[in-house]
Amino acid sequence: MLERFKVKEEDAVRVSEAPLRQTVTDIFKKMGVPEEDCGLAADVLVTSDVRGVDSHGVSNMLRTYVQGYNQGELNARPNWRVLRETPATANIDSDRGLGIIVVPKAMEIAIEKASKVGVGMVTIRNSRHLGMASYHAMMALEHDMIGTCMTSCPPGVLPTFGAEPRLGTNPIALAAPADKEPPFVFDAATSTVAGNKLGLARRLGTVLLPGWVADEEGEPIMDEVAPPIPGYAGRASSFLVPLGSTRELGSHKGYGLSCIVDILGGVLSGGGYGANPGRPNFGHYVAAYSIEAFMDTQEFKRTMDEWIRMLKLTPPARGHDRVLYPGQPEAEATEDRRANGIPFHPEVVDWFRDICGELSIPYVLTDA
Amino acid sequence: MLERFKVKEEDAVRVSEAPLRQTVTDIFKKMGVPEEDCGLAADVLVTSDVRGVDSHGVSNMLRTYVQGYNQGELNARPNWRVLRETPATANIDSDRGLGIIVVPKAMEIAIEKASKVGVGMVTIRNSRHLGMASYHAMMALEHDMIGTCMTSCPPGVLPTFGAEPRLGTNPIALAAPADKEPPFVFDAATSTVAGNKLGLARRLGTVLLPGWVADEEGEPIMDEVAPPIPGYAGRASSFLVPLGSTRELGSHKGYGLSCIVDILGGVLSGGGYGANPGRPNFGHYVAAYSIEAFMDTQEFKRTMDEWIRMLKLTPPARGHDRVLYPGQPEAEATEDRRANGIPFHPEVVDWFRDICGELSIPYVLTDA
Numbered sequence: 001m002l003e004r005f006k007v008k009e010e011d012a013v014r015v016s017e018a019p020l021r022q023t024v025t026d027i028f029k030k031m032g033v034p035e036e037d038c039g040l041a042a043d044v045l046v047t048s049d050v051r052g053v054d055s056h057g058v059s060n061m062l063r064t065y066v067q068g069y070n071q072g073e074l075n076a077r078p079n080w081r082v083l084r085e086t087p088a089t090a091n092i093d094s095d096r097g098l099g100i101i102v103v104p105k106a107m108e109i110a111i112e113k114a115s116k117v118g119v120g121m122v123t124i125r126n127s128r129h130l131g132m133a134s135y136h137a138m139m140a141l142e143h144d145m146i147g148t149c150m151t152s153c154p155p156g157v158l159p160t161f162g163a164e165p166r167l168g169t170n171p172i173a174l175a176a177p178a179d180k181e182p183p184f185v186f187d188a189a190t191s192t193v194a195g196n197k198l199g200l201a202r203r204l205g206t207v208l209l210p211g212w213v214a215d216e217e218g219e220p221i222m223d224e225v226a227p228p229i230p231g232y233a234g235r236a237s238s239f240l241v242p243l244g245s246t247r248e249l250g251s252h253k254g255y256g257l258s259c260i261v262d263i264l265g266g267v268l269s270g271g272g273y274g275a276n277p278g279r280p281n282f283g284h285y286v287a288a289y290s291i292e293a294f295m296d297t298q299e300f301k302r303t304m305d306e307w308i309r310m311l312k313l314t315p316p317a318r319g320h321d322r323v324l325y326p327g328q329p330e331a332e333a334t335e336d337r338r339a340n341g342i343p344f345h346p347e348v349v350d351w352f353r354d355i356c357g358e359l360s361i362p363y364v365l366t367d368a
Numbered sequence: 369m370l371e372r373f374k375v376k377e378e379d380a381v382r383v384s385e386a387p388l389r390q391t392v393t394d395i396f397k398k399m400g401v402p403e404e405d406c407g408l409a410a411d412v413l414v415t416s417d418v419r420g421v422d423s424h425g426v427s428n429m430l431r432t433y434v435q436g437y438n439q440g441e442l443n444a445r446p447n448w449r450v451l452r453e454t455p456a457t458a459n460i461d462s463d464r465g466l467g468i469i470v471v472p473k474a475m476e477i478a479i480e481k482a483s484k485v486g487v488g489m490v491t492i493r494n495s496r497h498l499g500m501a502s503y504h505a506m507m508a509l510e511h512d513m514i515g516t517c518m519t520s521c522p523p524g525v526l527p528t529f530g531a532e533p534r535l536g537t538n539p540i541a542l543a544a545p546a547d548k549e550p551p552f553v554f555d556a557a558t559s560t561v562a563g564n565k566l567g568l569a570r571r572l573g574t575v576l577l578p579g580w581v582a583d584e585e586g587e588p589i590m591d592e593v594a595p596p597i598p599g600y601a602g603r604a605s606s607f608l609v610p611l612g613s614t615r616e617l618g619s620h621k622g623y624g625l626s627c628i629v630d631i632l633g634g635v636l637s638g639g640g641y642g643a644n645p646g647r648p649n650f651g652h653y654v655a656a657y658s659i660e661a662f663m664d665t666q667e668f669k670r671t672m673d674e675w676i677r678m679l680k681l682t683p684p685a686r687g688h689d690r691v692l693y694p695g696q697p698e699a700e701a702t703e704d705r706r707a708n709g710i711p712f713h714p715e716v717v718d719w720f721r722d723i724c725g726e727l728s729i730p731y732v733l734t735d736a
Contacts, residue, residue: 086486088456089661118454119487123662146636162682162691176631184631186624192617211617218685243611243618249560249579250611250622256554256694257625259679263544263552267671268514270663275678293457294491295638303635310643311627314530317586323530326624 014341031069032076044100048132052333056132059348099130118293124284125271133173134187152266163218168274170261178304185327190258201227211245382709399437400444412468420701424500427716467498486661492652493639501541502555520634531586536642538629547669553695558626559608569595579613
């Protein structure tokens, strides 16, 4: 995460993992989610926070989910079911169930299939937000598999040369195990930045960097610009641009990758795509590849270690002190946050205090 | 393709598809490639030219292949074989066979597996250049499948914050069928631009655009710059940067996507990765997903049509007259080139005349 989007150290309230898990589990229980699923839901959210992926942790997502349950938009007790199945594939109807609960179950099916025939691939229709996509991909790691996850989201991103959003931020995640090194974990929106960066920039009073958004006529803004403020005119729109920002810099590639997510997570789920008229739902795609189905697993993991070290030992560019690999910042954040707690903005802690009061849950996150 | 990299209309010599196929087939025969594979090799190359993907057609690739066969670096009669296999997967040793010939055979295996268990996924080690990655992905289309292809190439691209190339241009291709509309076909390097753009810029005397390459110390150059000239000092290095160009614009995403290709096409093939010390080979990855294994095929295709039209009908941004979808420019180029011939630079036609003379092949491309 860019420094500018971190909670300032002097503002941060550090919260430990265990009471956070307990509190989040309790909140899901109060939402009517079946007892056995509440710990899973908490695990998806808190794992994001522990890995430093604050955008998909409790502070950004939990209140949206609570609102979704309260408004009846999320189904707390979905009757999700497999609609179609082959030895390597399945298609699931999520019955408006929250993705953070249904998608891990879909991934378990994919892993089971991969253990039998080498690959398992599952698409999920009529679902809702799945949290941090890499959570589901990482489920494959302990099975010595490669895991992947994509999700087709509601539109907010412009196609290259377009002036109206037609695609979601449509992230792609892939996790692959190594031997001694922390696993490779990639997880990124196919837009230049994730959607919530606009809100964060507004809240933190910071500018948007060049190449993040377009103006109202679809022209990518290639200098710094104030974030859009709803109800006020401004140069920046809230239209994100695909990874690559402009055609010359390769935005047609970010656009195409976003399309792939719309096809695999959306169209191939049978539930339509992000920009489907009147469609409030998300379509998801998960897959697991058994390493042993292709080659010796130990040799794969040893080669991954060698490859990871090769990347880490790249001589750094001028002005930088090291080269990272995808998954390394999150592994380092995990070490820090397990030791020192998860840094929350005081406003997030206040929300927890309020919601615990509202739902009659004991407040245990901080002493105060 | 950006206008600046097209052969100028006034320079172009238009060549028809049929004699080009015949000539390329004859050249492969002279290289010692088995008779039954020569038409396939020609099909991969000429399909690129017909689709307007000049970078991977005969003008850029064929002479490299001829050189590879002549130097014994390419094996004209590889004993390629399946090393490991499950119902949904296979791993192939290509025995130094050219990818444009071995990878279609691997894709046939993937398609066969997908028709039985829903998904087929094949990795290929110890191989060589596979031409236009989307050729292999597109093989799935006539089987009502989604096809995908990746290839882990020798290093030329910097990791984010790195000052030495560690990754190849590592392209990703995916093809999905529609009903009435030309298919969705995405095929792009995970670097900002493909490697041969540097040579092309040199040849055409044009500048490199901002965000395409870094300087010798790994700093991305964010303004226009003269292309590097071997043996002369210059500001630009020949180090490409990942899609996204800079960290702020999201280059860690292009970098991570390139890593995914290195893992799936390289490490998971068992043959190592692009930057493996002393490794001259390419590792490939192909997969086919049966649409019917997930949902009704006709419904998928109809939804693809609707989705494609939704993208095409996006109101264009200021200064643009339409929004394209991946595969559309190539479908339009095919129509034009089938009607009017493939435009070659005269220098390419000269090369054909020379090589035909050298190999005692009748020269049939142009009248002269």
